[in-house]
Amino acid sequence: MHWNVITNNFNYFLIGAYPEGPLGGLAMSILLALGGIFGAFWLGLVVGLLRISKSRTARIAALVYTEIIRGTPLLMVIFWFYFLAPIAFGHTLPEAESALIALIVFTSAYIAEIVRAGIESLPKGQSEAARGTGLSRYQAMRYVVLPQALFNMIPSFVNQFVSLTKDTSLAFIIGVNELTKAATQVNNRTLNAPTEIFITIAVLYFIICYVLTALSRRLEKRINRYQARDR
Amino acid sequence: MSYTVDFGLVLGEPYREWIMQGLGVTLQISAVSIVFSLLLGTIIAVFRLSRVKPLVWFSMAFTEFFRNTPLLVQIFFWYFGSYAVLPEVVNKWLYRQDFEFAAGVIALTVYTSAFIAEEIRSGVFAIPKTQLEASRACGLSFLQAMGYVILPQAFRIVIPPLISQFLNLIKNSSLVMTIGVMDLTYMARQIEAHTFHGFEAFTVATAIYLTISLIVSYTINLYNKRVLRVTSH
Numbered sequence: 001m002h003w004n005v006i007t008n009n010f011n012y013f014l015i016g017a018y019p020e021g022p023l024g025g026l027a028m029s030i031l032l033a034l035g036g037i038f039g040a041f042w043l044g045l046v047v048g049l050l051r052i053s054k055s056r057t058a059r060i061a062a063l064v065y066t067e068i069i070r071g072t073p074l075l076m077v078i079f080w081f082y083f084l085a086p087i088a089f090g091h092t093l094p095e096a097e098s099a100l101i102a103l104i105v106f107t108s109a110y111i112a113e114i115v116r117a118g119i120e121s122l123p124k125g126q127s128e129a130a131r132g133t134g135l136s137r138y139q140a141m142r143y144v145v146l147p148q149a150l151f152n153m154i155p156s157f158v159n160q161f162v163s164l165t166k167d168t169s170l171a172f173i174i175g176v177n178e179l180t181k182a183a184t185q186v187n188n189r190t191l192n193a194p195t196e197i198f199i200t201i202a203v204l205y206f207i208i209c210y211v212l213t214a215l216s217r218r219l220e221k222r223i224n225r226y227q228a229r230d231r
Numbered sequence: 232m233s234y235t236v237d238f239g240l241v242l243g244e245p246y247r248e249w250i251m252q253g254l255g256v257t258l259q260i261s262a263v264s265i266v267f268s269l270l271l272g273t274i275i276a277v278f279r280l281s282r283v284k285p286l287v288w289f290s291m292a293f294t295e296f297f298r299n300t301p302l303l304v305q306i307f308f309w310y311f312g313s314y315a316v317l318p319e320v321v322n323k324w325l326y327r328q329d330f331e332f333a334a335g336v337i338a339l340t341v342y343t344s345a346f347i348a349e350e351i352r353s354g355v356f357a358i359p360k361t362q363l364e365a366s367r368a369c370g371l372s373f374l375q376a377m378g379y380v381i382l383p384q385a386f387r388i389v390i391p392p393l394i395s396q397f398l399n400l401i402k403n404s405s406l407v408m409t410i411g412v413m414d415l416t417y418m419a420r421q422i423e424a425h426t427f428h429g430f431e432a433f434t435v436a437t438a439i440y441l442t443i444s445l446i447v448s449y450t451i452n453l454y455n456k457r458v459l460r461v462t463s464h
């Protein structure tokens with residue numbers, strides 16, 4: 001085994017060529033994941049609310065959006081945005097931005113479904129009571145329904161965050177300098193330690209994702225206990 | 232820079248033929264991986280439910296590890312690094328086959344089986360525990376009780392989530408293009424390289440994936456309504 005390949009390149013796996021060169025490696029993967037979940041949360045929230053809005057057109061538009069995105073492989077979404085950019089803007093976008101947009105759009109469709117299911121699973125009496133006290137539809141949603149629904153959705157969001165962290169590896173395909181790209185670069189340069197390199201990379205991803213998975217499980221238990229207390 | 236959108240080019244010969252070939256490979260690698268991942272997933276699930284501690288630990292480690300690492304990294308691992316972990320005989324046999332295809336099948340199978348194992352396990356938990364106790368009391372062994380009593384009932388419940396895992400597998404199979412399997416995604420990229428019309432090529436490929444997905448999810452809904460009589464709201 002050639003574990004010295006790993007020790008020699010470990011910094012490169014973690015932060016890329018930074019600070020002498022551009023940021024890369026695991027740091028870039030984490031940045032993509034954080035940016036992705038932030039963007040996907042807001043976009044998903046909007047699409048999820050449109051899914052249950054009063055307007056039929058908005059409902060159908062949101063349904064078509066989620067069905068198309070969820071029925072398509074992420075890799076396709078990434079390529080598609082990558083080749084759409086020159087048509088839409090007249091020039092190509094930087095790879096990292098292009099990948100980030102694709103990740104946000106892709107994940108938002110799944111978040112939208114979580115949001116819709118979360119709101120629908122809340123007792124209908126909540127919004128009726130809120131409306132009954134004189135709140136507008138918007139106020140009832142904003143102050144009564146959403147705070148409770150979003151709280152219940154936290155474990156699902158964390159699970160989605162795990163998927164997103166794994167999905168950032170696909171940014172490699174269009175040349176973003178993240179962890180998987182760093183691994184293939186080192187692999188192409190050294191050629192004698194592919195097993196060691198990819199096990200190391202897998203373990204790095206695993207540590208982040210497993211911590212998040214464990215966190216989501218604990219949150220789920222706590223939230224279930226919290227709900228049980230109410231009843 | 233001006234760009235004219237031209238679907239006629241991508242849908243004409245020879246590119247239509249390329250797309251059909253790619254679709255063929257996608258369906259083929261998906262079908263093979265579905266069969267293997269169902270088998271492996273069931274085995275892992277039964278391990279997890281058994282009373283043999285090492286088997287339980289193994290199956291826990293297996294599902295946690297493969298569910299929490301990216302499929303792409305796993306594909307690269309099996310493609311570039313499998314010779315160091317697989318026995319010599321298996322390696323020799325693999326290299327005589329279409330190695331890219333085989334590595335793709337292994338990666339998709341192992342990754343998906345971790346998810347399938349969890350689905351089957353939760354399906355088994357939905358069967359009342361008395362079922363297992365009653366069949367054990369009748370004199371069946373653990374494996375017999377599983378095979379004849381528990382799993383047949385559990386499978387009926389888990390068919391819809393299993394099918395949606397298979398759908399994920401079909402979508403995930405697009406990643407095998409990275410190791411040179413000439414699937415639908417690979418062909419779309421080839422067409423892009425030949426014509427510089429990436430937008431149209433990927434739109435067509437996306438439409439094909441979407442069609443497959445819609446057919447599969449329509450089938451699940453039908454099954455839910457007809458067989459399980461679950462009404463969606």
